[in-house]
Amino acid sequence: MENRKVKLAVEGVSKTFRVKGGKFQDDFLLHVLRRLSFEVYEGEIVSLIGESGCGKTTLLRIVQGLIRRDAGVIRVDGQPVTKPARDRGFVFQQANLLPWRTARANVEFGLELQGVSAKERSEKAQSLLELVGLGQAGEQFPHQLSGGMQQRINLARALAINPAILLMDEPFSALDAQTREVLQREMLRIQAETRKTVLFVTHDLDEAIYVSNRVIVLGAKPGRIKEIIEIPFGYPRAELPELRGDPRFQEIRRHMWNLIRNKPEGEASAAA
């Protein structure tokens, strides 16, 4: 990337939960994240990947300000942030659309909370619905939409507040394989159009490689960075099936898989 301005910085973030032991066990401390640091450059897509329990979703929620951290600093453009603000938009794992609102009203939600006028909201919502390919579905209610369409609305809702950074929490994990690939592609198109900085949580290796500039592989208990992998493919990217045929893709995938499984490189063949 020619422009290496740091957009989002995570500095020494730690998080510990107290787990209630119940009748047969004492309470114990679960170190979810320990002194985690990394940077995301402007316009970059960075994925967080790791086995379940490595704290990737916890980290994303800390960056958004949905939960508190125990130590460390989150910086956006160099300024420390602690609470949700319009510089970060969150795309939830389950679409979490408000079921009593139409698709359009869901997209307008963040703007409505900011007190933006109805006319401006509606224009903005329409252009975003068109951006995510649902220009005709504005008056539908969430229960009338498919899972993939709901996730498109989820993304449009986050984009509506015009955040510089998009935080995406496994947004496509609940979708079927075809829809997932379509939406990954759409996400890349929308990112290319809007130039958002994206921090993307996933447990899908192919997805991480396909969408990212860099992939941060996390280890569990406590969550920490094992390795940051540069993805050598440029944008606009070839389609995923085509990319899968690239030997570099397979090499990165094998390497990531071994990192996640805690296997030394020599045992690679057994792991796949």
Place this chain on the structure above:
Amino acid sequence: MANIASSPSGATPDPKQVNAEAGVDANQIEDINLEQPKSYLWVVRLISVVTIMSAWEILGRRVDPLFMSYPSAIAVAAMDMIKSGELITGLISSLSTLVYAFVLASALGIVIGLLIGRYKLVDVSTDWLVNALYTTPQVAIIPLVILWFGLGGNAKIFIVSVSTIFPVLINTTAGVRNVPSQLIDVGTAFEANERQIFMKVIAPSALPYVMTGIRLGLGRAIIGMVVAEFFTAITGLGAIIVKYGNQYDTASMFVPIFVLMFLGVSLSALVKRAEHWIAPWKETENT
């Protein structure tokens, strides 16, 4: 397109079907997911109604009219009561009390329920009282209510309100407690303040529960109204029942009972429609 060529399942292949294999015969194209016609169910229901009413008519005529009446006699009594205006006056008296007290108690129940559901302090300071009052049979407090309000309309309003408020309040509280935490997260993530979370997330999310509470409250309100009229007021449908009961005029006594039945059924259906209209996404959960 929702059309596919299909054959009746389990049937042996017939010549038409074989033709359809080669080139699709227009007659062989059926809509899938088409609702079975339900009209025959209504016919069955109608037969059931006619059978039971006829049986009642025939058997009812053999019983001493002091103990039991029968449909045609009740219909005649109803005509008399409509002509004299007695039924309409009673109905208006009952309904006006019911609507007034019901609306008042529902509004109060919703507000208190929202506060109890959202704020722990309000909850722990009132839950013992709510439980105690909810479980106390209303009939037990009627002598006290008569002491307070006398035998007039205010006693009726009080009893109906007490009957209505608790189902509404308790269901509203449950609605607030059952707001999915993910939806609260959405509010928080988009910088909603406490008031916005309350008005734009919690209240609409609790609405289907509130409607269920209103439907349950309505049933109890009608019971409360009749009970109140038995003991207190000299007007209303309940008073008419008592009057004809005392006169051993069983056929006339049945008339306000039927009116109450229709009132209950139609008001419930109305609220049910409102539930569907207000919260279409919840229609499968409210039964």
